[in-house]
Amino acid sequence: LVAEIEKKITEAFEVFDRESNKTVDVREIGCIVRSLGCFPNEAEVQELLAQIEVEEPGGFVHLESFLPVMTKVLLDRRFRPIPEDVILHAFEALDENKCGYITKEDLVKHLTEE
Amino acid sequence: AFKAAVLIQQWYRRHVARLEMRRRCTWRIFQSIEYACEQDQIKLHNFFSYLMDQFTPSSSKERDFISRMFITGESYKEAELEKYCDYESIEVPDSYTGPHLSFPLVPDHATALLEAYQQKQQLHARYVLNLLHETRKHLKQLPNISHVSTCYSEEVTVCGDLHGQLDDLFLIFYKNGLPSPSKSYVFNGDFVDRGKQSLEILVILFTFLLIYPKEVHLNRGNHEDHMVNLRYGFTKEVMQKYKVHGKKILKMFQNVFCWLPLGTLIDQKVLIIHGGISETTDLDMLEKIQRDKFISVLRLKKRKESRRKPEIQAINGESESGTDVAGDEAAPRLSLQPQTAQAPSTANRLEFSRWLRQTVQEQINTCRRLVDISESEPEELTYSSMVSLKDVDEPCWTRQEEWKQILDVLWSDPMPQEGCRENKVRGGGCYFGPDVTEKFLEKYSLQFLIRSHECKQEGYEFCHNRKVLTIFSASNYYEIGSNRGAYVKLGPDLIPHFVQYQANKTAHMLTMTQRQGFPVALISRVEESAFRALREKLFAHTSALISAFKAYDGDNTGRITLSNWATAVESVLRLGLPWRMLRPQLVRSTEDGMLEYKSWLDDLAMEQRSQEHIQSSLLEVIYRNRSNLETIFRIIDRDHSGLISFEEFQQTWKVFSSHMNIELTDDGINDLVRSIDFNKDGNIDFNEFLEAFRLVKQCP
Numbered sequence: 001l002v003a004e005i006e007k008k009i010t011e012a013f014e015v016f017d018r019e020s021n022k023t024v025d026v027r028e029i030g031c032i033v034r035s036l037g038c039f040p041n042e043a044e045v046q047e048l049l050a051q052i053e054v055e056e057p058g059g060f061v062h063l064e065s066f067l068p069v070m071t072k073v074l075l076d077r078r079f080r081p082i083p084e085d086v087i088l089h090a091f092e093a094l095d096e097n098k099c100g101y102i103t104k105e106d107l108v109k110h111l112t113e114e
Numbered sequence: 115a116f117k118a119a120v121l122i123q124q125w126y127r128r129h130v131a132r133l134e135m136r137r138r139c140t141w142r143i144f145q146s147i148e149y150a151c152e153q154d155q156i157k158l159h160n161f162f163s164y165l166m167d168q169f170t171p172s173s174s175k176e177r178d179f180i181s182r183m184f185i186t187g188e189s190y191k192e193a194e195l196e197k198y199c200d201y202e203s204i205e206v207p208d209s210y211t212g213p214h215l216s217f218p219l220v221p222d223h224a225t226a227l228l229e230a231y232q233q234k235q236q237l238h239a240r241y242v243l244n245l246l247h248e249t250r251k252h253l254k255q256l257p258n259i260s261h262v263s264t265c266y267s268e269e270v271t272v273c274g275d276l277h278g279q280l281d282d283l284f285l286i287f288y289k290n291g292l293p294s295p296s297k298s299y300v301f302n303g304d305f306v307d308r309g310k311q312s313l314e315i316l317v318i319l320f321t322f323l324l325i326y327p328k329e330v331h332l333n334r335g336n337h338e339d340h341m342v343n344l345r346y347g348f349t350k351e352v353m354q355k356y357k358v359h360g361k362k363i364l365k366m367f368q369n370v371f372c373w374l375p376l377g378t379l380i381d382q383k384v385l386i387i388h389g390g391i392s393e394t395t396d397l398d399m400l401e402k403i404q405r406d407k408f409i410s411v412l413r414l415k416k417r418k419e420s421r422r423k424p425e426i427q428a429i430n431g432e433s434e435s436g437t438d439v440a441g442d443e444a445a446p447r448l449s450l451q452p453q454t455a456q457a458p459s460t461a462n463r464l465e466f467s468r469w470l471r472q473t474v475q476e477q478i479n480t481c482r483r484l485v486d487i488s489e490s491e492p493e494e495l496t497y498s499s500m501v502s503l504k505d506v507d508e509p510c511w512t513r514q515e516e517w518k519q520i521l522d523v524l525w526s527d528p529m530p531q532e533g534c535r536e537n538k539v540r541g542g543g544c545y546f547g548p549d550v551t552e553k554f555l556e557k558y559s560l561q562f563l564i565r566s567h568e569c570k571q572e573g574y575e576f577c578h579n580r581k582v583l584t585i586f587s588a589s590n591y592y593e594i595g596s597n598r599g600a601y602v603k604l605g606p607d608l609i610p611h612f613v614q615y616q617a618n619k620t621a622h623m624l625t626m627t628q629r630q631g632f633p634v635a636l637i638s639r640v641e642e643s644a645f646r647a648l649r650e651k652l653f654a655h656t657s658a659l660i661s662a663f664k665a666y667d668g669d670n671t672g673r674i675t676l677s678n679w680a681t682a683v684e685s686v687l688r689l690g691l692p693w694r695m696l697r698p699q700l701v702r703s704t705e706d707g708m709l710e711y712k713s714w715l716d717d718l719a720m721e722q723r724s725q726e727h728i729q730s731s732l733l734e735v736i737y738r739n740r741s742n743l744e745t746i747f748r749i750i751d752r753d754h755s756g757l758i759s760f761e762e763f764q765q766t767w768k769v770f771s772s773h774m775n776i777e778l779t780d781d782g783i784n785d786l787v788r789s790i791d792f793n794k795d796g797n798i799d800f801n802e803f804l805e806a807f808r809l810v811k812q813c814p
Contacts, residue, residue, distance in 0.1 A: 004677045011692035015138045019530035034131035035695075041124045087125050090118035110119035 002071065009070045012036050013063050023060040033070065038079035048073070136641055139695055141571060143644040144592040146689040147651065148569075195369060199362045201243035215241040217248055219324045224292070227321055231280065231314045239359035242317065246366040249320040252327060253373035258401050260331045260378045262298065264606040270298045270380055273601045274566035274574075274585035275335065278309025278347070281617040282589055282599050283318065289613060290601065293322045293330050300378050302566045302585065303335020303388035303524070307346035309588065313355060316367075334374035334405075335388040336524040336542070336567070340364070341410040345745045353754045361754050372409045376400060376523055383608055386564040390526030390582075391554050392544040393534040396519060403516045411521050411542070527568060528582050548578040555581060561608060573600025573614045589616045593643040645699050651687060652700070653718045658686045663711040673708040676701070 012035055014020075016028045024032065029052070030045045040048065053065040073079065094102050094110060206214070212235045213226040227237065262270055271290055276283055293299045301319060306312035323330045336342060343349045352367070353360040377387040377400070385397075525543025532547040551563065562581045569591045575584045589599035600614045652659065662682035666674045674682070679701070680693035701709055702717075751758050 007677070007680070008694050011694050012135070015135060015142065015692050015695065021530055030127065031131040031134050034128045035135035039124050039128050041120050042127075081128075082121060082125055087121060090121040093118040094122070107119055107122060110116055111123060 002075070005071055005074050006067060009036065009067055009074070010063065013066060017063075022063040023055070024066075026054050026059040026061050029061055029066070032066075033073070033079070036070070036074065037081070038073065039081050040079040044079060135695065139692060140641045140644040141592075141596070142691055143648050143689075143696075144596065145569070146691055147647055148592070195365075196247070199243055199247070199366045201240045201247065204238075204240035204243070204359065206238050206240055210238055211235070212237055213241075214238075215245060215321075217244065217324075219248075219321055221294075221325055224318070224321050224325055227318060228284075228287075231311075231318070232284070236355060237317055239356050239363065242313075242356070242363055243359065243366060245317060245320055245324075246363070246370055248324055250366070250370045250373055252324055253370065253375070254406070256373075256375050258376045258403060258405050259397070260333075260375050261382075262300065262331060262378055262380045264381055264604065264608075268296070268605060270300060270604045271601055272300045272302060272386060272564055272585055272604065274302050274587040274599075275304035275569075276301070276309070276315055277304055277337070277588045277591070278306055278312035278315060278351070279588045279590075279617065280309070280311035280314050282587055282615075283315055285589075285599075285615050285617050286587065286601055289615060290603075293326050295326065295329060298329040298331075300331045300380075300386055301333065302378075302386055302564070303333045303374075304337045304566060305332075305335070306348040307337045307343060308591075310347075310351060312348045312351055320370075331378045332374055333377055333386060333388055334371065334524065336411070338371040338374055339410045340368045340371070344748045349748060349754065353756065364754065368409055372406045374405075376405055376520060380604060381606075381608065382559070383561045384564060384604065385558075385560055387523045388565060389522070389524045389543055389567045390528055390565050391546055391550065391563070392518075392522035392526055393546065393550050393553070394518065395522055395554060397558055399516065400519050400523065403519065405520070407513075408517060408520055411517070411524060525567075528565075528577050528584075530577070548581070551578045551581050564602070569597060570600075571597045573598040574602060574612055583610060593640045595640045641699075645696075648691075648696075649700065649718055649721060651689075652683070653715075653721070655686050656715050656719065659683065659715065660711070662686050667711075672712055673705075673710050676704060676707055676709060679709050679711070 012032050013022075013024060016024045016032055018024075026049065029049060030040075030042075033040060033045065033048065048069065051069050052061055054061055091102065092098075094106060213223070213230045215223055215227075215237075230237070264270060271286075273286060291297050299322075305315050305319060319330070319332060323332060337346065337348070340349070348367075349364060352364050356363055377385060379385055522543050525537060525540055527537060527540070527543070527545055528551070529545040529547055532549040534544050534546050534550050537543045537545050554560070555562065562583060564583045564585060566585055566587075568584055568586065569588070570584055570586050573586055573589065576582065577584070583602065585600060585602050586597075587599045587601055589597060591597055591599075595616075598614045598616045600612050603611045603613070605611075659682065662685055663674055663679070664670075666678040666682060676694075676697060680697065683693050684691070701714060747758060748754075
């Protein structure tokens with residue numbers, strides 16, 4: 001099972017590996033993690049990055065550093081998908097006027113308030 | 115509330131990430147299939163090697179047939195060219211409503227042409243031929259590497275591959291303005307093939323070239339080569355649009371392409387070539403080569419030989435130029451080597467094989483790749499009086515070295531790793547690393563390179579520490595919405611400014627919705643197309659896949675794990691794709707993580723099959739080899755009529771299937787043939803044949 005997970009992670013990693021040299025830009029890590037089926041929020045992504053060695057200069061992450069960390073994430077089933085009803089509630093909570101939508105500005109406001 | 119917002123953000127980011135992943139996978143699929151197709155050229159070449167090595171024809175007909183494949187065509191000396199591709203005798207009827215050209219050309223002609231093409235009119239064959247003759251005359255005067263200076267025209271616009279996409283050229287002219295004394299252009303090759311309006315693009319470019327010779331510069335690309343055109347569509351396009359005079363026009367194009375300059379140098383600081391460089395690229399040599407000697411950089415035949423028919427001069431796609439200025443032949447007639455016997459006229463199998471082997475043996479060892487060396491030394495390297503050497507030194511390099519120089523410049527690709535290695539993917543040129551670039555730039559005091567040759571999503575891309583710029587001007591190259599096109603402008607400061615665009619209203623609409631944040635529609639469309647192509651490829655390898663799957667299915671349950679599926683598929687197709695990521699789109703139903711591979715393959719087959727009574731393995735073979743088949747057909751069809759005789763077809767098929775190790779009964783062939791529409795005299799319109807099996811890609 002671990003081998004299979006590692007293969008999956010490697011594949012996803014390589015899609016973002018522009019130069020085919022087993023490194024990706026650190027800013028793509030969030031994207032890679034999410035395309036593997038995880039739903040971390042921004043804080044969680046940062047936490048994850050803290051565990052991975054980022055090579056300076058340039059801000060690159062090597063597959064070798066990423067693989068063990070991500071494997072554990074998948075094995076531990078962290079950052080599981082949010083169920084649909086929960087998301088629906090989230091929208092409803094923010095949609096004070098009950099119009100069926102929220103604006104981008106509202107969202108930004110709520111995210112930056114704390 | 116904050117929590118709610120965070121949740122939404124999480125969800126949204128995940129959505130965007132998935133889209134991004136899908137987008138990149140789609141791109142990968144298209145790219146890998148495109149390059150794999152270029153690899154097919156190698157297979158085609160192996161096929162011909164096989165013919166030469168092992169196939170023994172069993173009848174005189176077969177022998178004739180095969181030797182015909184090896185004589186790629188006649189070469190023409192200047193006078194013959196004028197006579198054969200003569201245009202003056204062609205009358206333009208009063209009923210013709212298209213533009214009329216008279217020489218010398220003036221800007222009004224260009225405008226008339228642009229308008230005519232916008233209204234989908236066609237230029238009369240007489241004018242096309244006339245234009246080509248004049249273009250050739252002009253190009254002959256140009257050096258191998260054009261020199262451009264930004265102090266004359268302040269800005270130079272450089273465009274990359276156009277590949278017959280006229281809409282993109284119109285878009286460029288619309289956004290950037292037409293060529294003029296104050297607007298210089300460099301077009302960096304690959305004007306033709308794949309797109310459907312290669313002819314129109316060439317006519318327009320050549321017209322502007324002749325009107326503004328100081329401001330318009332054209333570089334040769336790897337597709338300005340009739341061998342490549344056979345496969346990738348230009349030949350077909352010309353024959354379809356000019357049924358009567360197409361052959362002449364094609365011949366002229368051959369003789370124009372070889373005169374296209376190999377590169378352009380701006381302010382002695384920026385070198386523009388179509389492909390790239392290699393560690394042996396030598397600008398001094400490049401400037402001195404007789405570039406017109408290389409009509410095609412790809413060859414099927416290696417040696418000059420066979421005087422079976424005196425008028426067919428064995429050539430390797432080489433012209434015998436160098437005769438014009440002097441008036442007489444400056445280059446010696448190709449002389450046969452004493453040991454090259456005439457092809458035996460008796461139906462003696464052994465002798466024939468020996469003859470074949472003799473004449474090509476030397477070359478066969480070095481031609482395992484498609485690109486191979488030209489004929490050996492006996493032919494004189496006489497430089498005609500037209501080409502004046504800067505130094506008085508005798509050229510000390512061989513024809514082979516010259517050929518490699520051109521090949522590298524037209525076919526190479528940059529790679530991120532250091533070093534320089536053979537470009538096995540394309541079958542020609544090199545992969546060159548940043549160190550090669552660095553050394554090269556230093557050696558010739560250049561600032562950076564501009565090249566094309568590779569499709570880029572944004573229309574352009576830097577690499578090698580911004581020392582190499584790829585510029586690609588054919589938008590929506592793989593599919594509507596797949597990529598932007600771009601051109602780059604350079605002023606005297608040589609700082610590049612880019613302009614991007616995307617032709618086609620639909621794509622435009624899609625990009626608009628993209629900006630509004632609904633990229634799904636765009637991605638889905640392109641994705642669909644990519645996966646269709648991928649499924650086709652999978653189908654084409656059905657038997658190999660079954661064997662691979664069986665290897666993982668020791669107990670013969672008919673099922674394998676998805677993990678093994680991915681490994682097996684990659685081992686067969688070798689496309690380097692992320693199969694586990696692609697799996698949900700390719701495999702619909704699984705049980706407990708296991709796949710019933712037989713029924714999955716059957717489903718694939720159902721999508722592809724068009725004729726039930728054709729054996730499925732046969733169909734598979736056709737699919738897998740269709741571009742090779744098409745190329746072979748075109749080679750056999752020497753008069754470009756689109757027809758080959760029934761017998762030739764049968765023979766082709768027989769030879770081909772024995773090479774591919776397929777069991778094919780005569781019934782099988784007959785079935786195949788019966789499903790084709792014979793319209794006349796036992797001739798097969800192979801276009802119909804290929805289309806009947808949906809082997810020709812339909813344009814959207």
